[in-house]
Amino acid sequence: xxxxxxxxxxxxDETEFRYRGDASKVRPAADAGLAAFTAYVYERDNHxxxxxxxxxxxxxCRRLLKVVRHTLSHExxxxxxxxxxxxxxxxxxx
Amino acid sequence: xxxxxxxxxxxxxxxxxxxxxxxxxxxxxxxxxxxRGWSRAWAKATPRERYRVVIVGGxxxxxxxxxxxATEYGISDVAVxxxxxxxxxxxxxxxxxxxxxxxxxxxxxxxxxxxxxxxGLERALNFNAMVSQRGTLNLFHSEAQRDLFTRRANxxxxxxxxxxALSREAVKELVPLVDLxxxxxxxxxxxxxxxxxxxxxxxxAWGYARAASEAGVDIVEDCEVTGxxxxxxxxxxxxxxxxxxTADTVCLAVAGHSSRLxxxxxxxLPIESHVLQAFVSEGIKxxxxxxxxxxxxxxxxxxxxxxxxxxxxAIDGYNTYGQRxxxxxxxxxxxxxxxxxxxxxxxxxxxxxxxxxxxxxxxSPIISATPLxxxxxxxxxxxxxxxxxxxxxxATAHLIARQAPHPLAAHLGMERFAAGRTVDExxxxxxxxxx
Numbered sequence: 228x229x230x231x232x233x234x235x236x237x238x239x240d241e242t243e244f245r246y247r248g249d250a251s252k253v254r255p256a257a258d259a260g261l262a263a264f265t266a267y268v269y270e271r272d273n274h275x276x277x278x279x280x281x282x283x284x285x286x287x288c289r290r291l292l293k294v295v296r297h298t299l300s301h302e303x304x305x306x307x308x309x310x311x312x313x314x315x316x317x318x319x320x321x
Numbered sequence: 322x323x324x325x326x327x328x329x330x331x332x333x334x335x336x337x338x339x340x341x342x343x344x345x346x347x348x349x350x351x352x353x354x355x356x357r358g359w360s361r362a363w364a365k366a367t368p369r370e371r372y373r374v375v376i377v378g379g380x381x382x383x384x385x386x387x388x389x390x391a392t393e394y395g396i397s398d399v400a401v402x403x404x405x406x407x408x409x410x411x412x413x414x415x416x417x418x419x420x421x422x423x424x425x426x427x428x429x430x431x432x433x434x435x436x437x438x439x440x441g442l443e444r445a446l447n448f449n450a451m452v453s454q455r456g457t458l459n460l461f462h463s464e465a466q467r468d469l470f471t472r473r474a475n476x477x478x479x480x481x482x483x484x485x486a487l488s489r490e491a492v493k494e495l496v497p498l499v500d501l502x503x504x505x506x507x508x509x510x511x512x513x514x515x516x517x518x519x520x521x522x523x524x525x526a527w528g529y530a531r532a533a534s535e536a537g538v539d540i541v542e543d544c545e546v547t548g549x550x551x552x553x554x555x556x557x558x559x560x561x562x563x564x565x566x567t568a569d570t571v572c573l574a575v576a577g578h579s580s581r582l583x584x585x586x587x588x589x590l591p592i593e594s595h596v597l598q599a600f601v602s603e604g605i606k607x608x609x610x611x612x613x614x615x616x617x618x619x620x621x622x623x624x625x626x627x628x629x630x631x632x633x634x635a636i637d638g639y640n641t642y643g644q645r646x647x648x649x650x651x652x653x654x655x656x657x658x659x660x661x662x663x664x665x666x667x668x669x670x671x672x673x674x675x676x677x678x679x680x681x682x683x684x685s686p687i688i689s690a691t692p693l694x695x696x697x698x699x700x701x702x703x704x705x706x707x708x709x710x711x712x713x714x715x716a717t718a719h720l721i722a723r724q725a726p727h728p729l730a731a732h733l734g735m736e737r738f739a740a741g742r743t744v745d746e747x748x749x750x751x752x753x754x755x756x
Contacts, residue, residue, distance in 0.1 A: 228647050229639075242649050246639040246754050249593070265739040268751050269591040269682045273580035275642040298594070299642045 231294065232306050236287040243286030250281045250293050275299055277315035340531060343447050362527055363534035368541045368563050372400045374721055375559055375568035377546050377582060379403025381412040381522075381707060382699050383574035384529035385714020386721070387538040388446075393715065394722035397537030400568075401530075402561060404545035408526035411577055414644075414676035415707040416599050416621065416633045418612050420457045420517035421482055424473045425744055427732040428685070431712055433482050434729050436516060438711030448528030450520050451626065457517030457612040458487070458495065460661075462506040466616055470512045477514075487511045498608055498662045505660055506617035517612060519623050525710060549586040549696070556586060556695040570721050572697040577677035578642075579687075579700035586693055590700070591682040591738050593753040595636040596675040597704045598646030600654065602668045604628030613661075620657035629671065632658060636678060636704065638754045646675040678704050683743035684756030688716050688726070689735040697721055698735070703756055 229241035249271050255263040275298055282292045295305040295313045305313045340362050341347065351358050374390060376383045379401045391397040419439050421432035443450050461467045474484035489501055492511045501508045534540050541563070548560035549571065558567040573582045583590045604627050612623040619635035634654035637647055651673060659666045681687060681701030686709065689698050699717045702709065716730035726734060732744055749755040 228649065240649075241647070248752060248754060249640075261739060266589070269738040270589040271580070271591065271593050271682075271753075272584075272589060273593050273640065275578075275581055275594075278640055280640065296639075298640050301641065301643060 233284050244282045245285045247281035247283050250279045362531040363540050366539035366541050368566055371567040373398035374570045375566055376401045376572045376574055378575035379407045380410045381525055381710035382713045384533055385710050386717040388529050388533040389715045389718035391536035391538050394718050396722055400539040400541055402544045403542050406542050407530055408523050411676045412526045413523050415522055416631050417519040417522045419520055419708040420514055422514045424476055424746055429477055429480050431729045435709050435712030446528040446532045450524040450528050452520045454516050454518040455611050456513055456515045458511045458513045459614045460508050460511045460616045462617040474512050483514055483516055485513050487513050498664050500663050503660050554693055556693050570695050574699040576679040576700045576702045576706055579679045586696055592679045592701050593640050594642050595678050595680045596641045596646055597636045597678050598650055598675050599633040600670050601672045602630040603671050615657050615661045618657040642677055644675045644677055680753035682751040683745040684747050685744040686733055687735055688730045688733040
């Protein structure tokens with residue numbers, strides 16, 4: 228069971244949120260070509276470790292959150308808004 | 322990071338152990354002679370320094386690939402490397418269901434071939450895998466869903482695969498436990514594939530391992546792959562906890578962890594890892610003799626020969642490598658169970674566990690060559706890999722031996738993503754957590 232600290236609503240149960248996938252992907256420029264778009268749409272690093280991801284707070288403020296969560300321990304390191312630059316704990320990139 | 326490769330022990334081939342042919346006469350004979358004649362089902366091989374083919378992952382697909390390489394394609398210079406003992410990964414964690422009720426014609430043909438191989442598997446392997454074609458029954462709860470299922474059943478029948486529509490009354494007759502008029506999603510009927518059913522999953526791993534070992538394949542347990550050796554764009558072998566092994570072809574069959582192994586070779590795959598839970602209840606007398614699926618949620622259930630109800634639902638829904646599940650999904654599965662089968666409400670759950678799935682970007686598996694020469698990937702099975710073990714193994718063996726896709730699995734190449742030919746049964750788009 229995850230408890231996600233929403234920056235606007237406070238700590239809430241995971242059932243209030245909807246997962247929206249890898250947040251490390253950045254849309255390429257329109258003329259970036261097929262390989263760049265294939266990587267953007269389909270390829271995922273799929274780390275076993277710290278993972279930057281989107282969660283939508285559907286049962287609360289309905290805003291998109293960026294979350295840094297560990298994909299093995301499920302520990303949540305940081306939560307922020309879409310514009311925030313979040314990073315994994317220092318010294319632990321994976 | 323990687324430990325220095327240890328020196329290999331004598332390169333002598335592991336002593337071949339033959340477990341002999343299993344038969345009724347053998348059982349009688351051993352029964353009369355104190356059961357002293359049985360030997361190990363497969364040889365515990367010590368890895369050699371080089372093989373023609375190294376298969377990473379001693380699960381269902383890896384073992385089946387090795388078996389078909391040796392028996393169908395004449396390549397027995399093969400090692401299957403498993404990080405622990407055989408059968409503790411996803412091949413021993415699934416809910417044991419086999420079926421071929423898909424919608425896309427290429428999927429129907431592939432899974433139907435798998436079902437046909439299941440039908441002859443025990444004879445081919447000389448191993449009792451308890452293949453039980455008890456039927457899989459998919460219930461529908463709305464007219465739109467009936468239309469969708471009808472369309473799928475028609476696609477199947479056009480390709481010669483069995484599917485039949487059942488009325489509410491026929492559903493009730495087949496499964497008296499079902500609450501047809503449940504308050505939330507009354508059952509309008511169902512579609513039955515009589516040839517679907519269950520197989521004892523552990524026996525699948527053991528049976529393939531024994532038969533492959535008998536055919537000359539080295540089954541190497543307690544051998545974890547820690548790196549993939551490359552020479553430019555060519556894969557030349559693997560680093561393992563038991564030393565370096567050179568190979569012409571390396572095949573990854575490690576669904577759940579495909580991304581991690583591919584990353585060792587510098588590849589990024591169209592896959593996310595997610596956990597799927599499964600549950601077993603206490604054993605009760607026979608109450609359910611088909612595999613039953615609920616159409617208004619994600620829930621499927623069958624009764625094992627020991628009497629326990631084996632059931633599961635959807636993936637938890639966010640990236641994880643944890644082989645455990647969380648409570649919200651357990652609650653959702655339990656809610657679906659008692660909505661459909663209220664008579665089970667007081668049944669106790671004995672065990673719950675999780676398995677890590679390769680969730681691919683279109684919900685279909687990957688049996689594919691890669692941009693690296695000599696590296697083959699069998700993965701992306703989502704939560705449907707078990708039923709596909711025989712056909713998946715055969716198609717992967719074909720790809721390794723012939724260096725061209727098996728005709729039944731030509732649609733499963735990784736190039737389909739860039740080419741826009743995804744095989745998306747659910748129509749959910751490139752969102753693995755939605756498949």
